[in-house]
Amino acid sequence: MVFSSSLSHLAMLVSLSANTVLAAPRPSSPQSLSMNLKRRAPEARSADNIGNWxxxxxxxxxxxYRKTASSVEKRNSGQNLVVNQKADSSFFGSLAVGTPPVAYDVILDTGSADLWLASSECAASACDGVPTFKSSDSSTFQNKSTEFSITYGSGAAAGSLGEDVVQMAGFSVSNQVFGVCDQVSDGLLNSPVSGLLGLAFQTIASSGASPLWETLASSGAWDQPLMTFQLTRFNNDSKATDLEPGGTFTMGTTNTSLYTGDIDYNDIPDNDESYWLQTVSAITSQGNAITISSGSSALAAIDTGTTLIGGPADAVAEIYSNIPNSEAGTGQLDGYYIYPCSTTVNVTMAFGGKSWAISNADFQAEQLNSNTCMGAFFSLDTGDNAPSWIVGDTFLKNVYSVFRYNPASVGFAELSSEALAMNGVNAAVPSATIGSAAATVSATAGARDANNGAASFHSLSTGPVLSLLVITLTILFSSRLV
Structure with a gap:
């Protein structure tokens, strides 16, 4: 989940029915439902605006990510939106809530674990023009009469917990617990995005509820207990329009048209199922190996909700020491580094297996002036109880990423030529569709098991086509978030 604030989030449209197929911009799979992703075009910004962001x-x-020991059990911080962020992209998709179902756009965040939506009772300016959830319009909504709040670096959202039917990509959870927020800080939401969908593990959910994805994966509703992302790149396209194809988010299977070769899986260390953790085993900069600390200091959260890559100050400094004429930023750029834009930067990262290259286009996070650029790696202090590295979309746009429930692991694969061909290519955005769910499950969410923190689930029903169902949720490319 990784960098942003007062952002403008563009609409994303998603198929919620296994029976309604919307073509993706490029990927082809006989078993996938795909949709186009979109992103807001970058606007020219001054050095001051970039510094603020x-x-x-x-x-x-x-x-x-910074927590105290007392907050490890119950997470009180979540997705952070980067202030004034316009140049790069966040990714969001659609889900439907209630009876009858109503579609909402939500940020897709593997760095947090709560689902929340802005309430129709929200009178804050942050909710102006944002589609909001009205509980009285749903015949299946149940008020849990429990307070709910999430605190961000740039604000907070608060309200109460509710329970209702939530559909996504052809699947449905009949009693999903989520936050209905009537208090939202300025800058947290921009139309048409109405909230956030956490895709990390229940152990870090502020609500204590089982996340939508975890209920589906643990109940056997998916063909395979995993979800995947392929994200496109437009940050280096000066001709990008307001909405551009953004990639695909797939639930329950991998899409073989989007990657090539084997998927390199590495288990989550020490069975720590909280964030999607990986151990940073190697980094190179301009061909030179970077010193990586061992143990917990090498842990990284793989976060679709974060734009850039944060890490320990000494390691980040060493990365830039190999880039000629680079120097540490000052003032608002404290913790960042600047370097000549004419330099082609070659950085790789490994997580116990293969090394993966980060493109020069993604490393060049911002152009401060005609000659000077800001790099995508920055120094980060998350405290003693959170991962030292936060690896966001700067890295993830360069790989096909797989988040596997059992065994708990993260996998990466080379993007296929078909996936790479989507970068910088305009395509139409399909209309949002709400349809009947092919599979419905129920989650006994909201109360963790006292012994191991796990939620229990039972399947209510699955459609006869479940074994063949391959779900691809299309997501839209918008502005940057943390």
Missing amino acids: AQAHKLNVEAK
């Missing part, structure tokens, strides 16, 4: 981004990521 960079400073807020760093503070938001630190606030998102």
Whole structure:
């Protein structure tokens, strides 16, 4: 989940029915339902605006992950939005809530674990023009009469917990617990995004509820207990329009048209099922190996909700020491580094297996002036109880990423030529569709098992086509978030 704040989030449309197929911009799979992703075009920004964004981004990521010992059991911080972020992209998709179902756009965040939506009772300016959830319009909504709040580096959202039917990508959870927020800080939401969908594990959910994805994966509703992302790149496209194809989010299977070769899986260390943790085993910069600390200091959260890559100050400094004429930023760029834009930067990262290259286009996070650029790696202090590295979309746009429930692991694969061909290519956005769910499950969410923190689930019903169901949720490319 990783960098942002007062952002403009563009609409994303998603198929919620296994019976309604919407073509993706490029990927082809006989078993997948795909949709186009979109992103807001970058606007020219001054160095001051970039500095405001960079400073807020760093503070938001630190606030998102920094915890005290007493807050490890129950997470009180979540997705952070980067202030004034316009140049790069966040990713969001659609789900439907209630009876009858109503579609909402939500940020897709593997760095947090709660689902929340803005309430129709929200009178804050942050909710102006944002589609909001009205509980009285749903015949299946149940008020849990429990307070709910999430605190971000740039603000907070608060309200109460509710329970209702939630559909996504052809699947349905009949009693999903989520936050209905009537208090939202300025800058947290921008139309049409109405909230956030956490895709990490229940152990870090502020609500204590089982996340939508975890209920589906643990109940056997998916063909395979995993979800995947393929994200496109437009940050280096000066001709990008307001909405551009953004990639695909797939639930329950892998899409073989989007990657090539084997998927390199590495288990979550020490069975710590909280964030999607990986151990940083190697980093190179301009061909030179970077010193990586061992143990917990090498842990990284793989976060689709974060834009850039944060890490320990000494390691980040060493990365830039190999880049000629680079220097540490000051003021609002404290913790960041600047370097000549004419330099082609070659950085790789490994997580116990293969090394993965980060493109020069993604490393070049911002252009401050005609000659000077800001790098995508920045120094980060998350405290003693959170991962030292936060690896966001700067890395994830370069790989096909797989988040596997059992065995708990993260996998990466090379993007296929078909996936790479989507970068910088315009395509139409399909209309949002709400349809009947092919599989419905129920979650006994909201109360963790006292012994191991796990939620129990039972399947209510599955459609006869479940074994063949391959779900691809299309997501839209918008502005940056933490």
